[in-house]
Amino acid sequence: MAAPHDIPINRRDLLLAGVGATVSTQVAAQQTTPEPALDMQPTALHSVQLRVNGELRDLQLDPRTTVLDMLREHLALSGTKKGCDHGQCGACTVIVDGRRLNSCLTLAVMHQGSSVTTVEGLGTPRRLHPMQAAFVKHDGFQCGYCTPGQICSAVAVLDEIRQGIPSHATADLTSAPLLSAQELRERMSGNICRCGAYANILDAITEVGGAA
Known part of the structure; x- marks a missing residue:
């Protein structure tokens, strides 16, 4: 029978033995080291x-x-x-x-x-706001997920234009901004419609703005 020191050991066995020892040490440390208590005080x-x-x-x-x-x-x-x-x-x-x-x-x-x-x-289902009615008329939505934000933004946009507040698209800052497609596209650019109903949204806002 060969003596223990005569048993051949290849590099793979040596690496596995080292990894096993390291993992065992880490597991033992995790088991013996208590985790710090979490601060669960309510805000x-x-x-x-x-x-x-x-x-x-x-x-x-x-x-x-x-x-x-x-x-x-x-x-x-x-x-x-x-x-x-x-x-x-x-x-x-x-x-x-x-x-x-x-x-x-x-x-x-x-x-x-x-x-x-x-x-x-x-507005309400029985008494729609003019902008809500215009979105329905011009089919300004498809999935409808962005529609509430689009409508609120559109109402505020027309109020901005009535107040004479310029945008980056306003050509003459000394005069009131025009109710133009360029103005409306710029002012509504923060509202994304992933269905791509932009042309219909523009038609709806233009109709309400022209009637105001």
């Missing part, structure tokens, strides 16, 4: 009061709650859609104090006392 809630679609709402919210999550999860206003959640698609557009904004990018606690209008606050 203090903040009182937020807003007027949403004309109704005064008092809420207790985590300060990290966005306007989008406040609307959907706390007020059951699911018309405002969560698309990219990064402020890039415009599906979550609402009107706050007369100005449109991406509700996924702003915290509810930042808008204490503000007035928020969502697509539900513009």
Whole structure:
């Protein structure tokens, strides 16, 4: 019988033996080292009061709650859609104090006392807002996911033009911006329609803007 030191050992066996020893050491260390306790203290809630679609709402919210999550999860206003959640698609557009904004990018606690209008606050199924009716008439949607944000943005766009607020497409900053296709495309560029209904959306906004 060969002595232990006479048994041939190849490089593969030696490497496997080393890996096995290392793994055993790591497992033993994990079993003997206690994990640090997690801090599970709840976040203090903040009182937020807003007027949403004309109704005064008092809420207790985590300060990290966005306007989008406040609307959907706390007020059951699911018309405002969560698309990219990064402020890039415009599906979550609402009107706050007369100005449109991406509700996924702003915290509810930042808008204490503000007035928020969502697509539900513009009109009802029995009495549509003119912009909602125009979107239906001109088939300004297909899947409909971006439509609430498109409509809120379109309403705010026409108000911007009425106020004389210029855009990057405004040719003459000393005169009121025109209700032109170029102006509307520029102002609506933050609202993406993945179905590609842009031409119909433009027709709907143009009709409402011309009648205003």
